[in-house]
Amino acid sequence: MPYTIAMVSDFFYPQPGGVESHIYQLSTKLIDRGHKVIIITHAYQGRTGIRYLTNGLKVYHVPFFVIYLQTTFPTVFSFFPMFRNIIIREQVEIVHGHASLSNFCHEAILHARTMGLRTVFTDHSLFGFADAASILTNKLLKFALSDVDHVICVSHTCKENTVLRASLDPLMVSVIPNAVVAENFRPLAKDEPIATPRQPSSGALSPQRPLPLETVTIVVISRLFYNKGIDLLIAAIPRLCAAYPYARFIIAGSGPKAIDLEQMIERNVLQDRVEMLGAIRHEEVRDVMVRGHIYLHPSLTEAFGTVIVEAASCGLYVVCTRVGGIPEVLPLHMTRFAKPEEDDIVAQAGSAIAAMRAGRIRTERFHEQVRMMYSWTDVAERTERVYDGIAGVLSEEEFYGCVEGEEVAGEVGGSSSVVRGRSGVANFALIDRLKRYYGCGVWAGKLFCICVVVDYLLYVVLEFIFPRANIDVVRDWPRKKAIDETDETEKLGEEKTWIT
Template sequence: MSRRTYNIAMVCDFFYPQPGGVESHIYQLATKLIDRGHKVIVITHAYEDRKGIRYLTNGVKVFHVPFAIIYRSSTFPTVFSFFPLFRNIMIRERIEIVHGHATMSTLCQEAILHGRTMGLRTVFTDHSLVGFTDAGSIFTNKLLKFTLSDVDHVICVSHTGKENTVLRAALDPLMVSVIPNALVSDDFKPLPRPEPSSLPFAQHPLPAHPLGPNDTLTIVVVSRLFYNKGTDLLTAAIPRILENHPNTRFIIAGSGPKAIDLQQMIEQNVLQDKVEMLGPVRHEKVRDIMVKGHIYLHPSLTEAFGTVIVEAASCGLYVVCTAVGGIPEVLPSHMTVFAKPEENDLVAATGRAIAALRANKVRTERFHEQVKAMYSWTNVAKRTERVYRGISGDISEEEFYGADDASHWSVTRGRNFALIDRLKRYYGCGVWAGKLFCLCVVIDYLIFVFCEWWWPGDQIDIARDWPRKPPASDDD
């Protein structure tokens, strides 16, 4: 039996041509949902020469809206001025579900608010971890509570991320699902290795490329060079690692404000022949960089998932990473060496990884097939589709929430769009904040009423759809 298909809008500030985990997640999820018969569009801001409407592989239609960027690719908060354009796109494309991504995305937060005002189902995927103590985190979490007070369902990429989001937005845990990131394993294959020899012990061969004590070992880093990615930690650790292990070199790919610190460290320690900085790289070139290395170093200070370490393991690299956030959930222990987010421990963990590789104790040539079996975008799309079916009422409450919890969700599951009910949900966000949020919702509703009068929906042309693929069956 074929399943119902949906018209879905993915909304986020972070999308191609900018490289990154969120960007890759949105694109891969969109293409796999299209493979299952759904219609998916992406709404993001303009990127230099990327303006207007673009079509990507598999018929992914991308709207690049002209809004100013203020910080790390996030647009300036407009709150209401995005609404008329957003409404026009929703009507033209006959969108049923608005799926926003990333806490730090202004477009995402505004789209969820406007989508609910228009009577659309909404889903939010959180890709990051945010603290609770500093002023920026407190402000961010308050805004997230505002947005998620009236969302149908929330998806997190790790169980640690789920705990963080539930606490930050004061959500019922039953309202949050965990669906991890994945990768296209065929795009991250290791270099081909020679066949093992036909000696009597070939049934248990040594790794195809054993490292000798004097062979050069390459450590790869592919990351945005920001504070939260541990660039300061990396800058402090590299000279010590190279001092302890002379036959080692680094390849660093990525850009960001902390790149200048790395360059200064290289010059001060005269490491130009030991550390190569490649600058920003396109995502399709990441595999070509990774296969040059033996170890992937990931010194992040906070991370909800860490797709790049999955890509590194798939390329056959031994992973050294900090045990923060959701990273310990991502890969099994035989593929990783964990370190505390401290300089001394990161240096020690890297030393252990180097020693293990030189002693041929790690079978990295097996990593690719193991990762391929663990992570699949097709599986992510199926699980996301199930969320869409649940919030749209196409599967029973017992099936979506579980038999034991169905009665608990009998009222809140089908969150209605009546203005008075929405205001009740927002009013509970705080003594002062609740009143402010209610005012924002009322203004948003009045703008919607004005737009419906000024430019009725039935006068907006409907866009022609890209030819759809046959809907996936229940067995697919």
């Protein structure tokens, strides 16, 4: 059954990143499967209004004020008039939000439920429970997900974290991992010169480089922030360079920790051993990775870690920290795990360097294995099943594994069981929505109920001032469709053709 889906998030291209790539790849595959997908994000420098990307993917760049790390200022209600206009123009049926730190995402879920639309949320991150920032984020997440139809997490660790943070019923949360376009992350081709990030290369796959290696190159591609373990990297690099004279480092990425990395290089006189490339585009990642032999990922927290899948697909051996959902991503023969501690990272990375130089680690088959494990087509199929479940196409038993109409324990918004609608989906009645929000806390619950009531009143006012009949419905992007089997060309036994 085809759906019209709106992907909503503060994070999208041209900003590089895992969430941005996930939204784009999932959207294009859903379009290939016959669905209509639009993307709603904020305006970036040089990108405002409506843009069309490959395969007819339409992007709405909404002009809202950005306050920090490409996140918009939380206005709650001012986004509603423009959001409603887009939803009606595009005849959207499902709103799919992404990322816990995206204000656009949370506001869109609230407004979509007010408009009577089905909603899905995908969580890409892990958060704690003790610091002030995490407490506020978790309370906001609980508010947004109190009335959501279904939640998707990118790993089982992420699911456990999200269920605890938002007090969700585990039946409402599915695990659908990220994927990688393996064709875009090939090992170095035979007789292919190693390209610079600005000069992409191509060619057929090559066998493993000749062994033993004279130089072992370690690649790091990451945002240079504290949570990515850059402090551990700064401490480990001088020790590894001193212990292994044949080790070299290539670091790509930007962030506040870039200055600390440069100071470390200057202090230890490692200019000829450590190369810093700065920020690179996503299409340049492969050209950087194939210059190395080992990929080092010292992150302190990670829900999935798409970059290590890309590294393995390029034929690199992965050394990473055993945190979050990382242990779920790759099989053991592709990875070496370390504790998120300086000494253990140095020990495991050093062991990998020595083994790689001696030829004890072979990575020739990594690309094919990764290609078989991860596919965006599979991700799209599983996401489509979630849409079928919340739309009522699948029965309660098929989707949730329980009998239709059965009370679901641990419902969001309170400790008591609440009977949900068909396929376990929360209904749209205002009184039932208020019951779910009221249980979010002694004071927060009352505040959330006020927000929902105001949002509903605003929706009534908008329906009166700007009637739906006055909003033009846009024409869909022309899609290819197969000629009916009863067509004359089929009767004549000719090969099936395609029309637009």
